[in-house]
Amino acid sequence: xxxxxxxxxxxxxxxxxxxxxxxNLAEIGMGEAETIxxxxxxxxRDPADAVRVATSFWNHLEEVCVTEDT
Numbered sequence: 359x360x361x362x363x364x365x366x367x368x369x370x371x372x373x374x375x376x377x378x379x380x381x382n383l384a385e386i387g388m389g390e391a392e393t394i395x396x397x398x399x400x401x402x403r404d405p406a407d408a409v410r411v412a413t414s415f416w417n418h419l420e421e422v423c424v425t426e427d428t
Contacts, residue, residue, distance in 0.1 A: 360388050 360366060366388040374381035383389050402408050 361369075366383050366386070369388070370381045370383050370386055373386060402411065
C-alpha cells in the first residue's frame with residue numbers, strides 16, 4: 359500500500375535531504391505514486407502554463423478520487 363500524495367514525495371525529499379542526494383520514489387518502494395507526485399511540483403512563472411499544469415493536476419486527482427470511491 360502506498361500513501362496518498364503528497365506523502366511519498368515528502369518522504370523521498372526528507373530521505374534525500376538526510377542522505378545528501380536526490381531520492382526517487384522507486385528507491386523507497388513508492389514508484390507507482392511517482393506520476394501523481396511529480397504533477398504540480400513545478401509551476402511555471404508563465405500564468406498560462408501554471409494554469410495548464412494546475413488544471414491537469416486537479417483533473418487527474420478528480421479521476422483518481424472517483425475511481426477509489428467506486
